[in-house]
Amino acid sequence: MSTQAATEERTVVIGLEVHVQLETDTKIFCGCSTEPEEDEEPNTRTCPTCLGLPGALPVLNEGAVEAAVKIGKAIDADIPETTTFHRKNYYYPDLPKNFQLTQYDAPICQSGELEVRVDSEPRTIGITRAHLEEDPGSLQHAGGSIETATHTLVNYNRAGTPLMEIVTEPDFRSPAETRAFLAKLEEVLEYLGVFDPTRDGSLRVDANVSLVPESEVAADGTISDDALADVNRAEVKNISSHKGAEQALAYEVTRQENVLRRGREIEQETRHWDEARGVTVSMRSKEAEKDYRYFREADLPALEVSDWKSQIPIPELPDARRERFREEYGLDRESASKLTSTKAVADFFEDVAEQFDPELAATWVADNLLGELNYREMSITDVEDRLDEFKRLIELVAADELTVKNAEEIVLREMLDAGEDPETVIEREGLGVADSGEVAAAVTAAIDDNPDAVSDYHDGDEGAINFLVGQVMQATGGSADPGEVNGLLREELDG
Structure with missing residues (x-):
């Protein structure tokens, strides 16, 4: 990399993939409950379908579809006549089927937007798509973080929980903007009644971060697809809060700036946000779309949702x-x-x-x-x-x-x-409002017992009246109205 390239001013570009757990009674493709029981054992809230056992067939949860349509209406997205499901093929221990049922080229929500305020200024964030998918299970790294764990445990109780993945355009120009967007998105989802922010893991964020030369930024702030393609980006995974998103992205932006300042190239990779240490850690090289070998899910027919938009109401946002x-x-x-x-x-x-x-x-x-x-x-x-x-x-x-x-x-x-x-x-x-006689007596006593404060008041010291009000309030056990006491004192002192 040339010295000029290393010192060139750059613009932060961030896009988000937000995974929202939908509030349904059962999982997205089976009848297992989504509600964890108190002190439940791992791998007990499961069935052949969410475990991906041979011969088990998925049945789509209607409640999840209704929630998706509500979200689409709230973000002013296009909802196509027909939407389909695909298999996203990859191997990871928390994915029991070795593929994830998700949506690919026909998501249920397309081309939406959400307006947020950043430093009192409105910003419209484009939403490329929002689609339904199933959640994998969860990994528990025993004995430390993902880097230091002695071994990893897998719990499939969460596998099959309905998710809505909301993918934004690369419209963010600072970590603070992402935090404002996530807060606004969570607010909208809570109003819709499709999301419980108090549930553990209910909102998880992956973020793509890149630094684009300022010379590639147009006067209106837009950046061409070619300019974005010319720079490598890092994906930061496992962010679980608004504050965590801002912290993780601030760290990642600084890391990339330091790499470029040293004259090195940004590697296109996936990084893990270690919240305890406040750093991002390299996990693996970033997969390309072709690596997932998407193909249609033959066990789920195409879903017709074109008339749902008019039939499903949403509340005042x-x-x-x-x-x-x-x-x-x-x-x-x-x-x-x-x-x-x-x-x-x-x-x-x-x-x-x-x-x-x-x-x-x-x-x-x-x-x-x-x-x-x-x-x-x-x-x-x-x-x-x-x-x-x-x-x-x-x-x-x-x-x-x-x-x-x-x-x-x-x-x-x-x-x-x-x-x-x-x-x-x-x-x-022993509270309550003191009667007028008690208050009047306390006012008289405060004036008689504090001649210095009375003298200060007559000399123009307004602080003296506050002292006398305090004496009355103390005498009445706080049961007098301070405004009324102030008026009575002034009436007596000025009379």
Whole structure:
């Protein structure tokens, strides 16, 4: 490689292959359950079909097809009249049949797109295809990582789980963009009800990374197929999170830049992301399409899905719901974004907004409840059977039976930490709203007992009033309204 080539500025080009586990009761080609049992033994949730035993025939899961159509509609993809399955032939220990049933030249979703926001700027990511396939089993490397393991165990319980593989165009120009895309994709899938982000291994990512000379990038940012073909790329496998994707790709980009800076060529290979060490490790040379020897699956007839698109409805998607929240409830962009982060959050907010002022509902759900849940690394699904209790807490505040301060700082936190209802916390802690006589007496006492603070207030020190408010709040056990106390103090002091 020439010195000029080694020092030439280059553009990062990334394309993703996202494997999404679909939420169905049974596997894609057999009746085995997709729901792991507690402490289940390896290789027990299997049958002759998902183990690939001779004579076993596949039967396509209708629920998986419906999920695929929903995804196609959500990403505005073309859904062809007919779609077919192929055998992708390769040998790997977790693939019991030595081939994978997948889709090749007639995927169920084609030419879609998804818009994401990166640094507040919209970016449209092209989606080449999204197709159905079966998941292999899982490998457990005993005694260490893939490099240091003393041996490897194979568990086929996952084999045959329905997957949707979503393949993007090479439209990403930074690892941060890939993280934003994965977050948006997961959000859309969760709204569709076809995906459970809490399930282990429910979303896995492979990424193709290459560095293209800037001279090959057009003024509009596009890169020709010939320019992409002229550079070698590395495929990074086994990424399992948004954060992991950004970290893995940042490492790989830096690695490739260092290789080129030393005047060496990038090898076209498949690399493993070792999350524990934060590095990518060479696994094998990258296979070409011809290596898989695709051919039609004779045991599955062609699938006619052309009329499913109009028959299968999809719910209101995150972007549309976000905009409706801004228009209908008068929310700002940040609050609307928080309140539509998941479908469960959005549903709960609308339930609360039916009973209370939307601004009050937004404050309590977006700021107070979600803030406390995030602090505890919990989600709203962890407390979905207690949402009526949280509505009761808001009701007590709205009716002036509980101060905002006590509700936020004591009752809500105890509800989450101790699992108690609001009335139990209020009774145990002796909370509630102080009567007007008690508050007036505490205001008078604070003024009489703190002449220096009174003098400072009259000299124009606004901090003094905050001190006096604190004295009243302490005297009333936090059961007075701070705003009301502030007003009463000023009335007495200015009178």
